[in-house]
Amino acid sequence: MQLFNSKLCAVCKGRKLLCGRPTCPILERFRVVRGVEKRINKREIFGSSPPAIFVGEFGYPKVRIGPLVPPIEGNTSYLDSPLKWENASIRDVLRYRSLLVMGETKANVDVKRSGRILSEIQELAMSIRPVDSEILLKRKPILKVLPSEFAPPIGPKAELLDFELTENPRIPRKTDYVVSDELKAEQAIMKLYNSGFDEYYIIRLLSAGLLGIQKKLVPTRWSITAVQDIIGKRLRREVLRYELINEFELYFYEFLGNRYVVLLMPESYAFELLEVWLKGSLFGGEEPQVIHDFEDWRGIKGYANQTAGAYYAARLSILEHLRKRRRQAKILVFREVTPKYYAPVGVWQIRLGTKKAMNNIIGKFQTLQEALNEVGKLLEHPLEYYLKRSEILKVRAKQRTLDDFLRL
Template structure:
């Protein structure tokens, strides 16, 4: 993986010539966003309505940095930290939303029983389903930083927290109170909340705040995102294994925030694969982009996702939800192509939403695999033979000669 910025190239370009190939200079874009909100955040004492939102860092574990995120705005601020509402927003919009959320940082032990009043306030904030009027006092004026992360949405300005207080009662559902107070394992708690209709971002917040599980601990936000999406995905995988297979080859496609998502469903028993390419000029792209991938069969994975990380769990969950709704199973290949339009990483939520929208946007159903692959090839930029060469599922089918002799006779059509 290349570095995010090339200092020599940036010095020559100065954000004007776009020598990196991106349509927007990510350095200048973040500077513009910071200047846009600077006056509103240039103070140590802030009062506003938290969306609600919290963040738990991973560095220093088991001593972690945790804090509430509070904007200098009162009222309905839920859109500032709700990816479900960002479907029609641009990357610039999202960077602006996140820049308004000031994080007051404090250090806490992951064992929540050892922490004090401020953590208790943060936990109450995490359980709320509506914005909560909050007050934070910082040691100094917040410093604006946006670090690239493929997991969580960007974090805006932050500073050391001296005090935090909720100035109104949070709206906490009875079912949340029940799950938090009951003796449930984390997986049981996650699935109970999910099946009751709570969205996963709310569940992620509860897990991060140390409210779920038998041995309640703070969980870094990045880990919580993966843990919740992986837990729900594994449960859905086991469920759909009892469903009949689809009847045709199905192709779906959607482009979202500079990411292209093509999904191939095959009329065979469940397996899942994500193939991902960061094209030249994209955020983490290189001069010679390569395909990375991860795979599982009906047994699921026994270890960590090695190459595609959080993108894997986000993409898998969206496809599994669509199959569960239909009462069907399929063999799944997801193609993710990241273009230069994706100039700032905004978190795996965009993969979750992008694949979900793709599953709502069918290209067509096909009786032959070659027809389905042709439909996908037309929508992607990276040489298609490189996808085929890297794919475990498609390569396995070729080796087993279950392509109706197609690969042997027609592979050249996809590599032209």
């Protein structure tokens, strides 16, 4: 049975859940739209931006950029604070994103050519508190419900005619210093991170073209990966100086339909993410395949082509854990995506899911075999398929057969 096609959906109509998912992703989007459409059905939107901005990547170096403003006043920070969504459901996230109206305009990534509107957007990006803002749109914003379970949650948008901050943004002195100083982007990111600034605040500054010597707008998706990669590389250098952990440590957490199993090994640093989209999940086929990316102490070669942004998000969470403990380990992460993850919400849930996993230890073991036996109990996909793909375990597999690892 195909998991998603027009004939199946026509028969099901969202009532019978023939695709095997716990809820219909198409109907869920319609429910979200119905809940917010009356509040955004106007050309002038006044409210408190969380603050939030968006920079697209299509057409680079001429990109879409715009402020995100909800028709709500007051403390709206929860609408764009991914690392604080630990108790949010997928439906909550869809609703948050649907309330943020984007007034989009075209801009060259070279911010030296910026005008008044871009300057206002940059001021908004620097604020650490919601800012009362007003956008004037060419037409009423449209929130489309795409007939695809693969489409990420997209908020309502329309062409921007004007944007104005109606109150002064609250900008930290540290931000003023970092933005105005002649610092490379990596230096600026680490200064802010080590000063305790929220990771997504730093991402917003980078997207708005406020960091680096040659300041340029950076598409939001690229900014997320860039910031997580830069911080991760710095933390790896620190972790490499620390002593090894003493035992095999196993961690587990399930978050928004994503199952995370993290195995720390008492050996010199390496990191690997093994990922499977189970049958019935968004990208799961009849025969789920294990994908993976790997690095040793020298770092990954190029970009994580198979697991993409998930790689950098998961790596950062675990490196933060090791840095806090001042310990070093070899890291093996198993990610299983279940049918409960019925709508893609972004790599923030991987960042948060692995972070929560590191606060939930399952046990400590003296041997790898004992640890892997326990790993197999936590996963739905057969462990042997993971082991066959694992770069970290290839050397060990040459010394022992897979049957040795799986023997109970």
